[in-house]
Amino acid sequence: MATLGHVAVGLAAARLSTGPTIPTARLLLARIGLALLALAPDADVVSFAFGIPYAATWGHRGAGHSLTMALAVGVVAGIVAHHFKRGHAVRVGLVVMFVVTSHGLLDIFTDGGLGMALFWPFTNERFFAPWRPIPVAPIGLEFLSGRGLLVLLVEAGYFAPLLAVAFWPRRRPKRIDPGGAPPEARDGSDEEPDDGADAAPLPIDGILDLHTFRPRDVKTLLPDYLAECRKRGILEVRIIHGKGTGALRRTVEAVLKRLPEVVEFRLANGAAGGWGAILVTLRPQTPGDRAEGAAT
Ligand SMILES: [Zn+2]
Numbered sequence: 218m219a220t221l222g223h224v225a226v227g228l229a230a231a232r233l234s235t236g237p238t239i240p241t242a243r244l245l246l247a248r249i250g251l252a253l254l255a256l257a258p259d260a261d262v263v264s265f266a267f268g269i270p271y272a273a274t275w276g277h278r279g280a281g282h283s284l285t286m287a288l289a290v291g292v293v294a295g296i297v298a299h300h301f302k303r304g305h306a307v308r309v310g311l312v313v314m315f316v317v318t319s320h321g322l323l324d325i326f327t328d329g330g331l332g333m334a335l336f337w338p339f340t341n342e343r344f345f346a347p348w349r350p351i352p353v354a355p356i357g358l359e360f361l362s363g364r365g366l367l368v369l370l371v372e373a374g375y376f377a378p379l380l381a382v383a384f385w386p387r388r389r390p391k392r393i394d395p396g397g398a399p400p401e402a403r404d405g406s407d408e409e410p411d412d413g414a415d416a417a418p419l420p421i422d423g424i425l426d427l428h429t430f431r432p433r434d435v436k437t438l439l440p441d442y443l444a445e446c447r448k449r450g451i452l453e454v455r456i457i458h459g460k461g462t463g464a465l466r467r468t469v470e471a472v473l474k475r476l477p478e479v480v481e482f483r484l485a486n487g488a489a490g491g492w493g494a495i496l497v498t499l500r501p502q503t504p505g506d507r508a509e510g511a512a513t
Contacts, residue, residue: 220256220354221369225376226319227252228383234312237387248383251316254290258282258320262356271331274341277356282324283337287317329353351375423451427458432465439472447478447502455485460493469495 231247239247261281269276280286291314299306321333325346330353332343354368373380425442427435439456446454458465473482478500485494 221372222323222351222376222379223255223259223320224252225372225379225383226323227255227316229379230255230312230316232383232385234308251312254294254313255316255320257290257317258286258324272343274334274337278324278331278343279334279341280337282321282333282335284318284321284335285337287314287321290314290317323351325349327351327353421445421449421451423453424455425457427456427465427469432468435465435468436472439469440476443476443478443497443499447499450501452499452501454497454499455494456497457494466493466495473497 228248228251231244231251235244235247258281259277261275261277261279264273264276264279265271271277272279274280291310294313295306295310298304298309303309321335324333325335325344326349328349328351332345334341335344336342352368352371355362355365419442421442423446425439427438430438443454446452456469458469470482473479473495480498480500482495482497485496
């Protein structure tokens with residue numbers, strides 16, 4: 218077994234197979250899951266406890282390290298993903314198959330033990346690469362020895378590039394739809410390590426629900442959002458602030474009062490007010506507005 222190398226493949230696969238908007242908690246789950254799957258073929262060491270010889274079909278580095286087994290695990294992962302509606306089934310299956318396959322393909326470069334039964338069930342022959350630079354890690358508690366540490370250090374050298382890929386910082390998309398060229402005031406807010414739920418581009422459709430934003434962001438978000446609406450000719454905007462203590466509503470009203478492009482605003486009533494909302498009427502945009510807006 219190689220050890221750190223397998224984990225590095227799993228971590229890099231988790232990073233590369235997920236988009237920049239995946240919430241941090243789900244990325245962590247993907248990392249743990251794929252790192253464990255990358256190590257999974259070595260679960261066949263339990264065969265020693267059952268008295269199965271190393272060289273047997275179901276012994277260590279036997280059928281469990283084969284390409285067929287990796288294919289089977291990938292298919293099962295795809296079916297599980299489909300059943301629990303976790304990601305695209307084919308995509309999940311392919312990523313898992315790749316990660317499990319990588320285990321046997323890395324192990325053939327290790328310098329000890331028996332080879333891998335890569336082509337089981339077609340043949341039980343064990344294979345090694347002609348060039349085997351990775352020192353084999355000791356099995357079980359011996360791993361905690363000096364030799365185990367040495368193996369880890371050598372692997373850290375070989376697999377450093379993969380670990381760099383795995384932990385490269387993510388760039389999140391801006392919150393306001395880039396089609397509307399957000400003002401500079403938004404800069405610096407797009408890489409905050411928050412929960413990720415608000416990292417997707419904000420649709421400019423005339424309805425702004427403030428529930429998903431932090432109260433301290435409202436003062437910059439609101440003028441930006443209204444400016445985008447005016448550029449698109451949306452002059453009636455509903456701002457949903459919720460009921461609560463009324464603090465958020467007062468913040469919204471204070472911001473609206475100082476914006477020259479706001480003709481009037483009023484508390485929504487009836488069906489529209491069920492959520493606690495303010496209806497805003499905006500002045501149409503004229504060619505002189507941009508310069509004027511910059512001056513205020
Ligand atoms: Zn192995």
